[in-house]
Amino acid sequence: MHPILSALKHHKTVVILVVLEIALTCAIVSNALFIIGSHLADMRVHTGVADNELVWATSSGIGDTTTPGRQASRAAADLAALRSMPGVRSAVITNSLPLGITGSWGTCLARKAGGEKPDSVCTVVMYAGTSGVVNTLGIKLSQGRDFLPQEYQDYDPFHGDQPPPPSVIVTRSLAEKMWPGENPLGKAIFLGDKGSDVTHVAGVTDHLLNPSINKYNGADLNLLLPVTSVAGGKYVLRTEPGARDVTLRDLPKVLDGVDDQRIITGSHSYADTVSEYFHDDRALIWLLLVVIGCLLALTALGVVGLSSFWVQQRTHQIGIRRAIGATRGDILRYFQVENFLIVSGGVALGLLLAVALNLLLMKHYELPQLPLYYLPIAALVLWLLGQLAVLGPALRAAAVPPVVATRSV
Amino acid sequence: MFGYYFDLALHSLKRNPVLTALMVLAIGLGIGASMTMVTVLHVMTDDPLPGRSAQLYYPHLDPTPLNYTQNGDSPDPTDNLTWPDAMALLKAHKATRQAAMAGGSLLVRPVRAGMQPFEVDGRYATADFFALFGVPFEHGQGWSAADDTARARVVVLGDALARKLFGHADGIGQTVRLGDNDYRVIGVTADWQPKPMFYADASSQHYSDNDEFFLPLPVAVDQKLQINGNESSWAKHVDPSVMTSDGMSWLQFWVQLDGSAQVAAYRQFLIDYSAQQKALGRFERAPTSAKLYSLMGWLAHENLVPNDVRLQLWLALGFLFVCMVNIVALLLAKFLRRSGEISVRRALGARRGDIFFQLGLESAVIGVAGGMLGLLIAQLGLWSVRHRPDDYAQLAQMDVPMLLGTFALAIVASVLAGLLPAWRACRVPPALQLKTL
Numbered sequence: 001m002h003p004i005l006s007a008l009k010h011h012k013t014v015v016i017l018v019v020l021e022i023a024l025t026c027a028i029v030s031n032a033l034f035i036i037g038s039h040l041a042d043m044r045v046h047t048g049v050a051d052n053e054l055v056w057a058t059s060s061g062i063g064d065t066t067t068p069g070r071q072a073s074r075a076a077a078d079l080a081a082l083r084s085m086p087g088v089r090s091a092v093i094t095n096s097l098p099l100g101i102t103g104s105w106g107t108c109l110a111r112k113a114g115g116e117k118p119d120s121v122c123t124v125v126m127y128a129g130t131s132g133v134v135n136t137l138g139i140k141l142s143q144g145r146d147f148l149p150q151e152y153q154d155y156d157p158f159h160g161d162q163p164p165p166p167s168v169i170v171t172r173s174l175a176e177k178m179w180p181g182e183n184p185l186g187k188a189i190f191l192g193d194k195g196s197d198v199t200h201v202a203g204v205t206d207h208l209l210n211p212s213i214n215k216y217n218g219a220d221l222n223l224l225l226p227v228t229s230v231a232g233g234k235y236v237l238r239t240e241p242g243a244r245d246v247t248l249r250d251l252p253k254v255l256d257g258v259d260d261q262r263i264i265t266g267s268h269s270y271a272d273t274v275s276e277y278f279h280d281d282r283a284l285i286w287l288l289l290v291v292i293g294c295l296l297a298l299t300a301l302g303v304v305g306l307s308s309f310w311v312q313q314r315t316h317q318i319g320i321r322r323a324i325g326a327t328r329g330d331i332l333r334y335f336q337v338e339n340f341l342i343v344s345g346g347v348a349l350g351l352l353l354a355v356a357l358n359l360l361l362m363k364h365y366e367l368p369q370l371p372l373y374y375l376p377i378a379a380l381v382l383w384l385l386g387q388l389a390v391l392g393p394a395l396r397a398a399a400v401p402p403v404v405a406t407r408s409v
Numbered sequence: 410m411f412g413y414y415f416d417l418a419l420h421s422l423k424r425n426p427v428l429t430a431l432m433v434l435a436i437g438l439g440i441g442a443s444m445t446m447v448t449v450l451h452v453m454t455d456d457p458l459p460g461r462s463a464q465l466y467y468p469h470l471d472p473t474p475l476n477y478t479q480n481g482d483s484p485d486p487t488d489n490l491t492w493p494d495a496m497a498l499l500k501a502h503k504a505t506r507q508a509a510m511a512g513g514s515l516l517v518r519p520v521r522a523g524m525q526p527f528e529v530d531g532r533y534a535t536a537d538f539f540a541l542f543g544v545p546f547e548h549g550q551g552w553s554a555a556d557d558t559a560r561a562r563v564v565v566l567g568d569a570l571a572r573k574l575f576g577h578a579d580g581i582g583q584t585v586r587l588g589d590n591d592y593r594v595i596g597v598t599a600d601w602q603p604k605p606m607f608y609a610d611a612s613s614q615h616y617s618d619n620d621e622f623f624l625p626l627p628v629a630v631d632q633k634l635q636i637n638g639n640e641s642s643w644a645k646h647v648d649p650s651v652m653t654s655d656g657m658s659w660l661q662f663w664v665q666l667d668g669s670a671q672v673a674a675y676r677q678f679l680i681d682y683s684a685q686q687k688a689l690g691r692f693e694r695a696p697t698s699a700k701l702y703s704l705m706g707w708l709a710h711e712n713l714v715p716n717d718v719r720l721q722l723w724l725a726l727g728f729l730f731v732c733m734v735n736i737v738a739l740l741l742a743k744f745l746r747r748s749g750e751i752s753v754r755r756a757l758g759a760r761r762g763d764i765f766f767q768l769g770l771e772s773a774v775i776g777v778a779g780g781m782l783g784l785l786i787a788q789l790g791l792w793s794v795r796h797r798p799d800d801y802a803q804l805a806q807m808d809v810p811m812l813l814g815t816f817a818l819a820i821v822a823s824v825l826a827g828l829l830p831a832w833r834a835c836r837v838p839p840a841l842q843l844k845t846l
Contacts, residue, residue, distance in 0.1 A: 013833065014745075017738035024731045028724070060516070060528065263516075263526060279798055280717070287721065291728060294438055301431050302735040308428075309742040365716050 004338050011310075015342060018306060022346025022382060025299045027353035030378035031361065032288040034370050039281040045219070047098040047274060048207035050138030053089075054270035055237045055248045056097060059255055060263045072154070072229045074259070075130070081258045082235060085250060087243025090136040093233040094129040097137075097270065098209035099277040103234060105157060106217070110190040111178060113198070120190075121177050125210045125222035126157065128230050134169065134203075136238045139224070141169065144185050144203030147226040151202075154228050157191070164191050167202035169224040175204055177221065189223075199225075212277075236270075244269055296381070300389040307335060307393035311400075318397055319404030328398040335394035336387060343386035347379045354378065410763075411770075418771035421747075428743065429775070432736050436779025436823055439732030441786025444807075444815045446722040448787065449794055451811060452804040453616070453714050457603035461543050462704040464665050466504075466672065468679050469700040470494055472658070472686070475693045477643050484611045486641030488711075489658040492630070494686075499535060503678045504664035504671070506541040509626055510534035511660050512609055512618075512637040515587040519574055529570060530637065531622035532608075533629035539565070539596075541665050542608070547571075548579040549596035557625050564592035570621040571597040587622065588634060598623075604804055605713055607704060608661055610638030615713050617800035626660075655691065676701045715799075729822065736775075736826040744768055744834035751834055752842035764835040772827025773820055780819025787815060 008015050075093055082091040096103035105128070110120040129137070134146045146169075153165040168189065175184035184201045191197045205224075213219045235255070239247045252264045311318075318331055358370035422429040456462050471487045472494065490498070495509040511533050518526045538544070539551035552563050564585055571580050571594075584591045605615035624634075630652050642657035652659065666672045676699075683696035702710055744751075751764055787807065794805040807815075 013829070014738055014741050017734055017741065021731055021734040021738065024727070024734065028727055028731070032724075263528065265528075276798075283797060284717065288724075291442070291724060294442075295728065295731060298435055298438070298732060298735055301435075302738060305428050305431055305739050306742055309746055313746055361720075365720055 004334065004341065008338065008341070014306065015345075018302065018342055019345040019349060021299060021302060022343055022386070023350035023353050025295050026347055026350025026378050026382055027357045028295060029292050029381065030350075030354040030374045031357050031370065032292050033378065034358070034374050035367065036285050036288050037374075038368065039285055042213070043278045043281055045209060045213075046207050047209045048139060048205065048220070049098055049270070050238060051271050051274060053239050053241060053244060054097075054137070055239060055244055055251060055267070056100075056270060056273070057235045057237075057251050057255065057267035058232075058265045059235070060265050071231060075229045075233075078235065078255060078258050079130070081254050082237055082251075085237075085247060085254055087240045087247055089238045089240060090132050091235060091237045092130045092133045092136045093230045094127060094133060094137070094236050095230045095233050096125075096127060096211040097234065097236065097273065098211065099213075099274050100234070101212050101277065103232070104211040107157065107191065109174075109178065109223070111188075113190050113196060121174070121221075123217045123221065124174060125217055127208075127222055127224040128155070128227045128233075129224060129236075130228060130230070131226070133224065133226065136236060138238065139169070139205050139208055141203045142172070142206045144169070144201070146203065152226040152228050155225065156227075156231060159231075164197045164199045165226045166199060167226065168199050169203040169205060170201055171208050171220045171222055172204055172206045173218065173220050174223060175201070296385055299382075300385050303339065303386055303389035304392060307339065307390050308396075311335070311393045311397040314397070315400055315404055316407075318400045319402055319407075322400065322402035323405040331400070332394050332398040335390055335397055339386050339390035339394075340383070343383055347382055350382070351375050351379065414767045414770045415774070417767060418774045421771055422774065425743070428739060432739055432775050433778045433782055435732040435735050436776060436819060436826075437782030437786055439729035440779060440783025440815060440819045440822065441790055442725040443722075443729045444783060444787040444811065444818065445790030445794065446718070446725040447814070448791060448807050448811050449718060449801070449805050450714065450722055452806070453605070453718065453801055454708070455604070456705065457605055457607045457708075458542065458704070464505075464667055465541070465704040466664050466666050466675070467702040467704070467707045468498060468662055468664060468675070469702060470679065470683060470692075471694045471698040472655070472692050473643050473694070484639045484641070486639070486643065486658045488611055489639065489641070490660045490662050491655050491658050492653040492660060493655045495660045495662050497682065498662060498664075501678070501682070503675055504666050506537045506665040507662070508535045508537040508541050509660050509662050510538060510608060511626065511629070512613060512620075513624075513629060513634050514637055515622070515634065517570070517574070518586040520586070521574070529621040530618055531567075531624065532620045533624050533626040533634065533636075535626050538623065539598075541663060542603075544601050545599040547597045547599045549581045549594070551596055551623070552625055557627050560628050560631055561625060562590060562592045562628060563595045563625065565596040565598060565623040566594055567598055567619065567621040568600055569619075587624070588632070590632060592624065605708065607708055608663055610659075610661060611711055612639045613637065614800040615711075616804055617802075672701065718801075733822055733826045736772075736823065737829055740772060740827055741830040741833060744830045745837070747834070748837045748842045751837055752839035755837075755839040756843060761835045765831050768831035768834055769824060769827055772823050772831065775827075776820040776823025777816075779823060780816045783819050784812070784815050 079091050079093065082088060095105060105126040107124055107126050108120045108122040109124050112119055131149065131152045134141070147167055151165050151167050153162070155162050155164050170178070170184060178184065178189070179187055184204055187201045189199050189201065191199060207220065208222060208224070209220050210217050210222055237247060237251070248267060248269050251267050255262065255264055321331065354375060355370065358367070361367040362369060458465070469487065470490060472491060473487060490509070499507055499509055512530065513533050514528050514530050516526050516528050532538070536552055536554045536557050539546075544551070547568055549565070551565055552561060556563055564587065566574070566580065566585070574580065574585065575583060579597060580594050581597070583594050585594055602619050606613065606618055607615070609615060609618060633652065636652070636659055638659065640657055640659040642654065664675065666675055679699035679701060680696045683692055683699040686692040687696055754764065791805045791807060795802050
């Protein structure tokens with residue numbers, strides 16, 4: 001060990017630079033791995049609906065749909081046409097879909113009539129769906145029952161004065177937030193500005209994601225209302241397992257058949273919608289993977305370049321060592337230990353830098369704290385990388401014949 | 410001397426082709442990644458109206474009650490004006506020019522056979538809009554303040570929409586059916602797409618939205634046309650369909666102010682106006698909460714650049730830094746290995762400065778090659794940015810200053826990386842080295 005250290009002292013600047021490079025790589029790689037990990041975790045969510053069997057479309061009506069009556073009859077005609085398509089099990093209209101982003105309604109729910117802010121839960125998302133919405137979307141109830149046919153009512157939280165439907169289905173998270181530790185079935189919820197409109201919990205689902213996940217609304221704080229029509233809603237179709245793509249293809253034609261004066265503003269398979277929702281996450285993951293790859297390759301090539309120089313520079317000394325009895329293995333091990341020492345220095349500094357970088361990211365970009373188990377992973381990767389990189393030059397060094405010692409230069 | 414050093418540099422680089430390629434690749438990757446992100450940030454924070462932006466200002470009033478709390482990530486309602494406030498500022502006429510505006514989408518029903526109805530985005534604005542922003546016209550002109558008062562059913566079309574509807578005819582005097590009404594076309598703008606679309610509401614896609622029509626704002630209010638953008642109301646039980654309510658903000662307002670005296674006067678006017686409204690009992694907050702933003706100040710306030718982009722820029726710069734450290738180490742090892750050669754040159758009369766210059770030139774050659782590679786990689790990076798679904802994606806193009814900047818950065822980075830190794834190498838004591846030769 002001692003001769004290696006004193007040899008390194010002769011190349012202080014170069015060693016410091018390599019240590020610095022490894023430290024920076026270690027800091028960036030561990031944070032990048034952590035960001036990748038947290039995005040992967042975000043992407044592994046269950047929407048709570050039948051992802052692969054849903055197709056949805058939106059249309060902008062052109063005929064006069066301003067009166068609720070006409071809107072309802074138009075919706076009924078559209079749904080009848082959609083339900084008659086081959087391969088379609090059922091069709092409903094909803095305001096929004098999990099991870100569908102658009103059409104989201106937010107509200108405050110009160111536990112008591114006329115409830116003030118402290119007695120209510122806010123930033124709750126409202127889903128509204130027409131008859132058969134639970135089975136069409138494939139929402140699994142863990143408690144309670146589905147809506148009864150007479151519970152679907154004409155209701156729009158933003159217009160008109162109709163009372164809300166008598167029953168709602170809430171998610172487990174919402175139930176826990178409204179009534180911690182209690183059985184939510186049959187509990188009263190008060191809606192509206194004055195908190196005067198009452199409705200009751202008929203069912204509970206464990207999983208139903210919000211239209212978008214953010215830190216204000218959480219992931220699945222929502223409730224589902226049974227309604228007869230939704231202004232500007234989405235047509236959602238549940239298809240037979242194999243019939244999704246055909247349905248998606250024929251959907252615009254069928255809707256046009258009911259009324260050719262409308263514009264189909266979008267038709268999508270729901271699986272694509274979910275995939276689209278995570279597009280940014282995937283793009284970032286790929287970007288980070290490329291950066292990690294480039295950084296590691298660069299560091300490895302840097303180590304290779306430097307070790308090669310040192311091997312060339314020390315050819316004479318290696319020859320002398322060989323001549324006075326060092327084996328090939330000794331020479332090989334010398335370079336490997338030297339590399340291990342340098343990388344260890346880099347890793348030690350790098351772990352500090354990684355934590356510092358994480359603190360910086362936490363402050364400016366609202367990233368969570370770096371879990372400590374990422375640090376040994378990054379250290380191990382760099383040690384392996386260093387040993388791999390030095391192997392070539394070290395083998396070349398070990399191959400130096402002892403006779404070199406007798407030559408001058 | 411320059412030519413000789415250049416030959417020496419090429420000769421030295423050719424002796425270690427693998428190492429040279431490695432250093433060029435490192436500089437190229439670092440520069441390419443950095444310049445991709447610098448270019449993206451550059452186009453996103455660019456001046457949308459060069460030459461005119463310095464005179465444009467955005468008045469900011471706070472009519473919200475004291476107990477109003479903004480929940481979650483919903484947009485700030487005070488970033489927009491209410492109808493009564495906007496009309497008061499308009500009538501006061503304290504600025505050279507002023508206009509109130511809001512975004513909207515309408516259904517176009519073409520009269521030409523075989524064309525399906527389609528939706529277009531546009532802007533509802535008061536008469537000064539065109540003169541205020543210097544909107545160029547291909548045909549005709551905008552409407553007058555009198556048209557605003559008279560609620561004239563007139564429309565100005567963007568060039569793309571005009572071409573779509575009327576082909577090569579100019580369309581002036583023709584009628585267009587938008588939503589449920591007919592409007593007479595009085596003007597067609599030339600291609601005018603300020604990026605970012607600074608005058609749009611915070612909820613719009615500032616880098617990809619375009620206005621394809623312009624309608625008088627009073628007509629939109631009369632007809633209750635649909636508004637795109639954030640409509641925040643704080644008065645309880647305000648019917649959201651009443652756009653003229655003083656408890657709902659939804660309008661954007663821009664003024665042209667020439668010279669710092671007028672800016673100061675307008676700032677004072679806003680404070681006086683707030684004080685007056687407070688005296689009337691409409692405003693509850695201190696009059697000094699009224700602000701006046703410059704255009705670039707407003708864009709900074711709106712914070713259009715997503716955190717992701719900033720994070721990626723820092724990542725790219727960190728990457729460039731690692732690349733540079735790598736090159737410093739490699740150059741240092743390489744130069745010190747040539748101590749013998751350097752000592753011979755020193756012994757033959759070369760000064761330290763000569764050696765320093767010679768080695769510096771060698772690193773600059775690596776920089777130029779790395780810069781060219783970096784340019785290629787940056788183009789590749791920008792190409793991949795353009796294929797993202799983000800709304801700024803289409804803007805990710807390199808302009809001439811960015812192109813030159815890429816080269817400058819590459820050469821500066823490589824010369825900087827070469828400084829320490831060259832300095833160390835030129836201080837090698839020649840006598841000691843010559844003895845061992």
